[in-house]
Amino acid sequence: MKKTILLLCLTFLTIGCTDHLWNEDQVTSPNRWKAHFRIQDREVPIIFHLDTVPSNIHSFRVIFTDGPSKNQKEIVQQFGDSIRVELDRYRGISLKGVFENQQIKGVYRNQKFTPALEVPFTAQQSNEKRFTPVTKSSTINPTGDWEFVFTTSTTTPNIDLYHKLSQLQLYKTDSTLVGSGYYYQGFEGILTENGFVLSSFSRDQPVLYEATFINANEVEGTLYTALEVIPFRGTKKSNLESTVESSSNGIITLWNLFKAYIAYP
Template identity: 30%
Template structure:
């Protein structure tokens, strides 16, 4: 009996070790989950550039939550303030959406600032039955697979001696990011200053295009493949345009959180096993 338990434990550990090394597939968050109203549209930033905006609002009376989504990440949650045709909600510590509702459409401004609130962008959204990919899907996307981990090189980083810039999130501090492709859809996570940043989009004929909302900053990311392991990328925010080069670091994506969780489980199992 004792040897049978030993074999069972060791077999379980072997399975856990195998599981902790497998790659994973990212999934985009669904703004309509748990009965949320889905609102989808765009920021309108410098030079009229549109950056997708997606959030869900609790479909109930009284105090309601609003959740802003960015690819596989929940970027922010706040409270939906509805005063007749006027709506507003916070986005991070110092940012806020303010708009006028006309039926199933809302248009307004996105403002930011610790002391002096300044308009960062206009926005327009519409309530929809189901969230959809914000970018048009083309019939002949690039054959290059973006799946894997990439390193970004922005060259000279932005000067943060200006206190206004120091308090804002600057995407040029991102070091690496993971990409996953499912058909024409691209989903990813970026890592660097300010935690994990989610984004999603689609493949294009020569690369991919995606968007992100992180630390109260919307971004449009347009990449063009140079070869299978390199791409040029231009990133547009409400006030800046960043240029960078992406270099492929690996072909697979490791789920770090999953791996750490499994290893922690193995440690506790071994600890209990040897005590036993």
């Protein structure tokens, strides 16, 4: 056990000392699907892999890929030309679709709300990028830690989601923009002509950020969710603020690992 804890410490120190984020999307995979979820007048692109796994209870697995994060679902049922993916353990959130002309046409359904939320989607096997690159993108590099403030009621059922979406670490690669948020939530997007877009399915629902740069350290934009669409403003934290927060979180994590190391023989 002590060896395991030491390995965790070394891993944390290695990863925690870099701002680099990796994109886990395997664009050339033959099992890669690109879905579009319709929220108002927007098509929210989401990437997932549909794999055959004979050892699974229903022989299939779905893995959603969002920048540096993967969200794996094991309860995937296929009956004839129909497919159902359970997104949570209580089976209150699901994807239901029908295979039609080499596509899946279906509905995202969240029964935790009254009435239940429903978002239509289509998906097809694809090696296309998540977002179509623009001809001329902004020269501003948003790499760093960002804080977003959403203009919404404090009584909205989505308040917990907005809290988890309010802090993002962004990293610009050669061709994409990837992000990491609360509890390993991942994002992928691109720079646009005057801002950036990001999408995610990490919290078991489609989410889309559309942001416009006010300057290099501020943005304003719109957040699209299955429940509602709301405006936001975002501020890039200074290097000092980011360093202080990272150091504080790092010290807490290392202290907890150290206590675990002492506790085990």
